[in-house]
Amino acid sequence: MTWHQQAHAVPPDASQASGYDGIAGAYAAENESSLLNAYYERPAALELAGAVAGRRVLDAGCGAGPLFAALRDRGAVVTGIDASAGMLEQARRRLGADADLRHTDLAGPLPFPDDSFDDVVASLVLHYLRDWGPTLAELRRVLRTGGRLIASVNHPMAINLIHRQSGPRPDYFKTYSWTEDWAMGGRAARLTFWHRPLHAMTDAFTAAGFRLAALSEPRPVPAAAERFPDDVHLLDTFPSFPFFVLEAG
Numbered sequence: 001m002t003w004h005q006q007a008h009a010v011p012p013d014a015s016q017a018s019g020y021d022g023i024a025g026a027y028a029a030e031n032e033s034s035l036l037n038a039y040y041e042r043p044a045a046l047e048l049a050g051a052v053a054g055r056r057v058l059d060a061g062c063g064a065g066p067l068f069a070a071l072r073d074r075g076a077v078v079t080g081i082d083a084s085a086g087m088l089e090q091a092r093r094r095l096g097a098d099a100d101l102r103h104t105d106l107a108g109p110l111p112f113p114d115d116s117f118d119d120v121v122a123s124l125v126l127h128y129l130r131d132w133g134p135t136l137a138e139l140r141r142v143l144r145t146g147g148r149l150i151a152s153v154n155h156p157m158a159i160n161l162i163h164r165q166s167g168p169r170p171d172y173f174k175t176y177s178w179t180e181d182w183a184m185g186g187r188a189a190r191l192t193f194w195h196r197p198l199h200a201m202t203d204a205f206t207a208a209g210f211r212l213a214a215l216s217e218p219r220p221v222p223a224a225a226e227r228f229p230d231d232v233h234l235l236d237t238f239p240s241f242p243f244f245v246l247e248a249g
Helices: 014-022 024-033 035-049 066-073 085-095 133-142 156-166 198-207 223-227 232-237
Strands: 056-060 077-082 100-103 117-123 143-152 176-184 187-195 210-216 243-248
Touching: 014 024, 014 085, 014 187, 024 035, 024 085, 024 176, 035 066, 035 117, 035 143, 035 210, 035 223, 035 232, 035 243, 056 066, 056 133, 066 077, 066 085, 066 117, 077 085, 085 100, 117 133, 133 143, 133 198, 156 187, 156 198, 198 210, 198 243, 223 232
Parallel strands: 056 077, 056 117, 077 100, 117 143
Antiparallel strands: 143 243, 176 187, 210 243
Protein backbone atom coordinates (compact mmCIF):
# COMPACT_ATOMS: atom_id res chain seq x y z
CA MET A 1 0.00 0.00 0.00
CA THR A 2 1.04 3.58 -0.54
CA TRP A 3 0.99 6.11 2.28
CA HIS A 4 -2.49 7.40 1.44
CA GLN A 5 -3.94 3.88 1.49
CA GLN A 6 -3.05 3.12 5.08
CA ALA A 7 -5.74 4.94 7.04
CA HIS A 8 -9.29 4.06 6.21
CA ALA A 9 -12.17 2.85 8.34
CA VAL A 10 -14.40 0.01 7.19
CA PRO A 11 -16.83 0.95 4.40
CA PRO A 12 -20.62 0.83 4.80
CA ASP A 13 -21.14 -0.82 1.42
CA ALA A 14 -21.79 -4.55 1.72
CA SER A 15 -19.69 -5.58 -1.28
CA GLN A 16 -16.72 -3.64 0.04
CA ALA A 17 -17.30 -4.89 3.57
CA SER A 18 -16.69 -8.44 2.34
CA GLY A 19 -13.33 -7.24 1.05
CA TYR A 20 -12.46 -6.00 4.50
CA ASP A 21 -13.57 -9.34 5.92
CA GLY A 22 -10.66 -11.01 4.13
CA ILE A 23 -7.99 -8.61 5.43
CA ALA A 24 -9.54 -7.92 8.84
CA GLY A 25 -6.76 -9.30 11.02
CA ALA A 26 -3.90 -7.71 9.10
CA TYR A 27 -5.74 -4.42 8.76
CA ALA A 28 -6.53 -4.28 12.48
CA ALA A 29 -2.86 -4.85 13.33
CA GLU A 30 -1.66 -2.11 10.99
CA ASN A 31 -4.34 0.35 12.12
CA GLU A 32 -3.19 -0.08 15.71
CA SER A 33 0.19 1.56 15.16
CA SER A 34 0.27 3.19 11.72
CA LEU A 35 1.31 6.79 11.20
CA LEU A 36 -1.98 7.90 9.67
CA ASN A 37 -4.23 6.16 12.17
CA ALA A 38 -2.41 5.99 15.50
CA TYR A 39 -0.38 9.19 15.25
CA TYR A 40 -2.65 11.40 13.18
CA GLU A 41 -6.34 10.60 12.66
CA ARG A 42 -7.26 8.94 15.95
CA PRO A 43 -5.54 11.48 18.26
CA ALA A 44 -7.17 14.32 16.33
CA ALA A 45 -10.62 12.75 16.61
CA LEU A 46 -10.19 12.23 20.35
CA GLU A 47 -9.01 15.79 20.87
CA LEU A 48 -12.05 17.14 19.06
CA ALA A 49 -14.34 14.86 21.06
CA GLY A 50 -12.93 16.29 24.29
CA ALA A 51 -14.51 15.28 27.59
CA VAL A 52 -16.89 12.40 26.84
CA ALA A 53 -17.41 10.85 30.30
CA GLY A 54 -21.03 9.81 30.63
CA ARG A 55 -21.92 10.71 27.04
CA ARG A 56 -23.64 8.21 24.76
CA VAL A 57 -21.42 7.87 21.69
CA LEU A 58 -22.03 6.02 18.43
CA ASP A 59 -18.83 4.90 16.71
CA ALA A 60 -20.10 4.73 13.12
CA GLY A 61 -17.73 2.49 11.15
CA CYS A 62 -15.92 1.23 14.24
CA GLY A 63 -13.71 -1.31 12.47
CA ALA A 64 -11.60 -3.29 14.95
CA GLY A 65 -12.51 -0.90 17.75
CA PRO A 66 -9.45 1.23 18.61
CA LEU A 67 -11.46 4.46 18.76
CA PHE A 68 -14.27 2.68 20.60
CA ALA A 69 -11.73 1.51 23.20
CA ALA A 70 -10.24 4.99 23.62
CA LEU A 71 -13.64 6.63 24.05
CA ARG A 72 -14.72 3.95 26.53
CA ASP A 73 -11.51 4.45 28.50
CA ARG A 74 -12.48 8.13 28.78
CA GLY A 75 -15.82 7.22 30.33
CA ALA A 76 -18.14 7.31 27.31
CA VAL A 77 -20.96 4.82 26.86
CA VAL A 78 -20.08 3.58 23.38
CA THR A 79 -21.98 1.67 20.71
CA GLY A 80 -20.14 0.53 17.59
CA ILE A 81 -21.56 -0.30 14.17
CA ASP A 82 -19.83 -1.70 11.13
CA ALA A 83 -20.74 -3.41 7.87
CA SER A 84 -17.81 -5.87 8.01
CA ALA A 85 -18.40 -9.00 10.04
CA GLY A 86 -14.68 -9.71 9.98
CA MET A 87 -13.80 -6.35 11.46
CA LEU A 88 -16.51 -6.72 14.11
CA GLU A 89 -14.99 -10.06 15.09
CA GLN A 90 -11.68 -8.28 15.62
CA ALA A 91 -13.48 -5.63 17.68
CA ARG A 92 -15.13 -8.22 19.90
CA ARG A 93 -11.77 -9.83 20.60
CA ARG A 94 -10.39 -6.49 21.62
CA LEU A 95 -13.35 -5.02 23.49
CA GLY A 96 -14.89 -8.06 25.15
CA ALA A 97 -18.24 -9.81 24.95
CA ASP A 98 -20.08 -7.02 26.76
CA ALA A 99 -19.22 -4.36 24.15
CA ASP A 100 -22.28 -3.04 22.28
CA LEU A 101 -21.37 -3.88 18.68
CA ARG A 102 -23.87 -4.12 15.82
CA HIS A 103 -23.47 -5.50 12.31
CA THR A 104 -25.07 -2.55 10.53
CA ASP A 105 -24.82 -0.98 7.09
CA LEU A 106 -24.26 2.74 7.57
CA ALA A 107 -25.86 3.37 4.18
CA GLY A 108 -29.22 2.06 5.43
CA PRO A 109 -31.59 2.72 8.35
CA LEU A 110 -29.93 2.58 11.76
CA PRO A 111 -31.35 0.24 14.44
CA PHE A 112 -31.73 2.95 17.10
CA PRO A 113 -34.58 5.16 18.29
CA ASP A 114 -34.55 8.90 17.76
CA ASP A 115 -32.27 10.91 20.07
CA SER A 116 -30.26 7.85 21.16
CA PHE A 117 -26.83 9.49 21.26
CA ASP A 118 -25.05 12.60 22.45
CA ASP A 119 -22.25 12.21 19.91
CA VAL A 120 -21.53 10.32 16.71
CA VAL A 121 -17.95 9.79 15.54
CA ALA A 122 -17.53 8.82 11.89
CA SER A 123 -13.81 8.35 11.33
CA LEU A 124 -12.76 7.91 7.70
CA VAL A 125 -15.99 6.31 6.61
CA LEU A 126 -18.16 8.82 4.73
CA HIS A 127 -15.84 8.77 1.72
CA TYR A 128 -17.03 5.23 0.98
CA LEU A 129 -20.52 6.58 0.26
CA ARG A 130 -21.71 7.85 -3.09
CA ASP A 131 -24.71 9.60 -1.52
CA TRP A 132 -24.29 11.18 1.90
CA GLY A 133 -27.90 12.34 2.19
CA PRO A 134 -29.64 9.24 3.63
CA THR A 135 -26.76 8.45 5.99
CA LEU A 136 -26.51 11.98 7.36
CA ALA A 137 -30.29 12.07 7.81
CA GLU A 138 -30.11 8.89 9.89
CA LEU A 139 -27.19 10.18 11.95
CA ARG A 140 -29.13 13.38 12.62
CA ARG A 141 -32.18 11.34 13.65
CA VAL A 142 -30.34 9.25 16.23
CA LEU A 143 -28.56 12.30 17.67
CA ARG A 144 -30.29 14.44 20.28
CA THR A 145 -30.75 18.08 19.39
CA GLY A 146 -27.50 19.83 20.22
CA GLY A 147 -25.54 16.59 19.88
CA ARG A 148 -22.39 16.40 17.81
CA LEU A 149 -21.25 14.60 14.69
CA ILE A 150 -17.44 14.42 14.53
CA ALA A 151 -16.38 13.24 11.09
CA SER A 152 -13.12 12.85 9.20
CA VAL A 153 -12.74 12.05 5.51
CA ASN A 154 -10.11 11.95 2.81
CA HIS A 155 -9.00 15.51 2.07
CA PRO A 156 -10.39 16.33 -1.38
CA MET A 157 -7.38 18.40 -2.41
CA ALA A 158 -4.94 15.69 -1.35
CA ILE A 159 -6.88 13.10 -3.32
CA ASN A 160 -6.97 15.38 -6.35
CA LEU A 161 -3.21 15.91 -6.22
CA ILE A 162 -2.52 12.18 -5.79
CA HIS A 163 -4.57 11.34 -8.85
CA ARG A 164 -2.73 13.98 -10.86
CA GLN A 165 0.51 12.06 -10.21
CA SER A 166 -0.82 8.88 -11.79
CA GLY A 167 -2.66 10.34 -14.81
CA PRO A 168 -4.70 13.29 -16.04
CA ARG A 169 -5.87 15.39 -13.12
CA PRO A 170 -9.60 14.86 -12.53
CA ASP A 171 -11.98 17.78 -12.05
CA TYR A 172 -11.82 18.74 -8.37
CA PHE A 173 -15.35 20.14 -8.49
CA LYS A 174 -16.96 16.87 -9.60
CA THR A 175 -18.01 13.95 -7.46
CA TYR A 176 -16.24 10.85 -8.76
CA SER A 177 -15.12 7.42 -7.60
CA TRP A 178 -11.89 5.47 -7.85
CA THR A 179 -10.89 1.94 -6.90
CA GLU A 180 -7.81 0.67 -5.07
CA ASP A 181 -6.47 -2.86 -4.81
CA TRP A 182 -5.06 -3.61 -1.37
CA ALA A 183 -2.92 -6.58 -0.35
CA MET A 184 -2.49 -7.34 3.35
CA GLY A 185 -1.60 -10.50 5.20
CA GLY A 186 -1.50 -12.48 1.98
CA ARG A 187 -5.07 -11.50 1.11
CA ALA A 188 -6.42 -9.01 -1.43
CA ALA A 189 -9.27 -6.50 -1.27
CA ARG A 190 -10.68 -4.13 -3.86
CA LEU A 191 -12.19 -0.96 -2.40
CA THR A 192 -14.01 1.97 -3.96
CA PHE A 193 -13.86 5.54 -2.63
CA TRP A 194 -15.71 8.72 -3.51
CA HIS A 195 -14.23 12.17 -3.95
CA ARG A 196 -16.39 15.25 -3.50
CA PRO A 197 -15.30 18.89 -3.20
CA LEU A 198 -15.25 20.54 0.19
CA HIS A 199 -18.29 22.71 -0.51
CA ALA A 200 -20.32 19.61 -1.43
CA MET A 201 -19.47 18.13 1.98
CA THR A 202 -20.57 21.21 3.90
CA ASP A 203 -23.70 21.52 1.76
CA ALA A 204 -24.62 17.92 2.61
CA PHE A 205 -24.14 18.53 6.32
CA THR A 206 -26.32 21.64 6.22
CA ALA A 207 -29.05 19.91 4.22
CA ALA A 208 -29.20 17.15 6.84
CA GLY A 209 -29.77 19.64 9.66
CA PHE A 210 -26.25 20.10 10.99
CA ARG A 211 -24.45 23.33 11.82
CA LEU A 212 -20.70 23.48 11.28
CA ALA A 213 -19.10 24.24 14.65
CA ALA A 214 -15.47 23.60 13.67
CA LEU A 215 -13.34 22.58 10.71
CA SER A 216 -9.92 21.22 11.63
CA GLU A 217 -6.89 20.27 9.53
CA PRO A 218 -4.57 18.86 12.21
CA ARG A 219 -0.93 17.91 12.21
CA PRO A 220 0.41 14.55 13.44
CA VAL A 221 1.14 14.28 17.15
CA PRO A 222 4.75 15.17 18.10
CA ALA A 223 5.68 11.53 18.73
CA ALA A 224 5.16 10.80 15.02
CA ALA A 225 8.43 12.52 14.11
CA GLU A 226 10.44 10.09 16.24
CA ARG A 227 8.46 7.00 15.28
CA PHE A 228 8.26 7.77 11.53
CA PRO A 229 11.14 10.17 10.74
CA ASP A 230 11.14 9.40 7.02
CA ASP A 231 7.38 9.71 6.46
CA VAL A 232 6.05 12.41 8.76
CA HIS A 233 7.13 15.43 6.73
CA LEU A 234 4.31 15.26 4.17
CA LEU A 235 1.62 14.95 6.83
CA ASP A 236 3.19 17.79 8.77
CA THR A 237 3.06 20.14 5.78
CA PHE A 238 -0.12 19.13 3.95
CA PRO A 239 -3.36 17.82 5.49
CA SER A 240 -4.61 14.35 4.63
CA PHE A 241 -7.99 14.61 6.34
CA PRO A 242 -10.34 17.45 7.18
CA PHE A 243 -12.23 16.99 10.46
CA PHE A 244 -15.73 18.40 10.94
CA VAL A 245 -17.45 19.07 14.24
CA LEU A 246 -21.14 19.47 13.52
CA GLU A 247 -24.00 20.27 15.87
CA ALA A 248 -27.42 18.72 15.35
CA GLY A 249 -29.93 21.54 14.98
